[in-house]
Amino acid sequence: MSSDLHTILCDKLGCRFPVVQTAMGWVADARLTASTCNAGGFGFFAGATTEPGDVENQLLKIKSLTDRPFGVNFHMFQPNAEEVIEMVIKHKVRAVSYGRGPDAKTIGRLKDAGVICMPTVGAVKHAVKAVELGADVITVQGGEGGGHTGAVPTTILLPQVLDSVKVPVVAAGGMFDGRGLAAALAYGAAGIAMGTRFLLTSDSPVPRSALERYLVTKDPTAIRVTLAVDGLPQRFIENEEIRRLEGMSFPARLAMSMKYARQWGKEAGVGPIGMMKLGMKVLASGENSFAQTVMAPNLPTLVQRGVVKGDPVHGLLPSGQAAAMIGKLESCEELIARIMSEANERLSATSALIHAG
Numbered sequence: 001m002s003s004d005l006h007t008i009l010c011d012k013l014g015c016r017f018p019v020v021q022t023a024m025g026w027v028a029d030a031r032l033t034a035s036t037c038n039a040g041g042f043g044f045f046a047g048a049t050t051e052p053g054d055v056e057n058q059l060l061k062i063k064s065l066t067d068r069p070f071g072v073n074f075h076m077f078q079p080n081a082e083e084v085i086e087m088v089i090k091h092k093v094r095a096v097s098y099g100r101g102p103d104a105k106t107i108g109r110l111k112d113a114g115v116i117c118m119p120t121v122g123a124v125k126h127a128v129k130a131v132e133l134g135a136d137v138i139t140v141q142g143g144e145g146g147g148h149t150g151a152v153p154t155t156i157l158l159p160q161v162l163d164s165v166k167v168p169v170v171a172a173g174g175m176f177d178g179r180g181l182a183a184a185l186a187y188g189a190a191g192i193a194m195g196t197r198f199l200l201t202s203d204s205p206v207p208r209s210a211l212e213r214y215l216v217t218k219d220p221t222a223i224r225v226t227l228a229v230d231g232l233p234q235r236f237i238e239n240e241e242i243r244r245l246e247g248m249s250f251p252a253r254l255a256m257s258m259k260y261a262r263q264w265g266k267e268a269g270v271g272p273i274g275m276m277k278l279g280m281k282v283l284a285s286g287e288n289s290f291a292q293t294v295m296a297p298n299l300p301t302l303v304q305r306g307v308v309k310g311d312p313v314h315g316l317l318p319s320g321q322a323a324a325m326i327g328k329l330e331s332c333e334e335l336i337a338r339i340m341s342e343a344n345e346r347l348s349a350t351s352a353l354i355h356a357g
């Protein structure tokens with residue numbers, strides 16, 4: 001008999017199934033977020049890459065597409081972080097996710113407004129710190145995951161974090177089907193979160209030309225971590241652009257960063273002084289080295305070329321290793337229904353296995 005596998009995560013987020021679509025810059029748009037929520041999961045909108053002045057429009061768009069609760073992702077180093085926080089509170093958004101984090105005061109402000117704070121962490125010490133700062137739920141992202149990622153796989157990070165914090169924990173990094181959900185629940189997680197799997201749905205805004213490159217990649221070792229983009233470990237489908245960046249000298253990469261920084265500043269309406277201030281803020285946080293701060297502008301231009309313009313040769317394709325396990329696009333509705341049915345099947349088969357033994 002099939003069950004919703006209702007967990008505490010469903011209570012906290014107000015969703016039917018313990019399946020979360022994580023935020024992905026330029027990918028988790030209003031439609032993908034709403035489609036996830038309409039299918040019974042919980043979607044996070046990519047607020048970290050939303051243009052200044054456009055956050056409220058996007059939240060209203062999500063609300064026009066779904067009456068279910070949804071979440072918004074942001075980070076404190078984006079120029080319009082305050083705009084995102086204000087809009088989240090004004091529109092009573094159910095939850096926020098973040099990586100490089102808001103301080104205890106900002107988290108307190110969100111919690112006072114009834115917003116669930118659900119950071120993503122890649123190391124156990126970050127999980128402990130996030131809970132001290134007020135997190136209500138922790139998403140662990142194992143090293144298999146897409147985007148910026150750590151070195152510890154989900155199979156190690158998940159039990160480490162479960163043993164270290166008392167709040168509900170969600171497993172991410174390498175999840176793509178119902179077996180993953182059944183396994184995560186057996187570990188003691190309250191649900192799963194997936195990025196790459198939702199990028200590869202028919203509700204994703206990524207152009208077909210880029211999706212094809214994800215779908216034909218069948219070797220998990222060809223979806224690898226590189227430092228060559230912004231100096232931080234980030235996982236991509238290996239392509240021509242990754243190899244070109246890795247072959248560049250540091251001065252050439254620096255010159256490229258300067259060019260992209262000017263371009264980004266123009267688009268985001270941030271002048272040279274504003275950019276300098278932003279760079280100082282990132283440096284002062286102690287989370288990035290000088291080289292990482294200087295290389296950071298490479299990321300938006302190159303990722304947008306890949307996942308927005310759909311150029312799989314000259315752009316970048318951030319991806320988890322799960323892409324190697326995905327051969328076709330399904331809608332969010334089909335995907336979540338299949339995951340729930342597979343997870344139920346797996347859990348029943350497991351108890352039958354034990355009884356038969």
Ligand SMILES: Cc1cc2nc3c(=O)[nH]c(=O)nc-3n(C[C@H](O)[C@H](O)[C@H](O)COP(=O)(O)O)c2cc1C
Binds near residue numbers: 120141174197
């Ligand atoms: C294309 C892409 C873009 C991403 N952008 C962000 C982002 O803007 N903010 C963030 O916190 N995480 C981002 N991530 C990480 C995901 O939110 C998520 O933690 C990760 O994809 C989970 O691993 P999985 O890909 O194996 O499911 C991104 C991941 C991908 C694949």
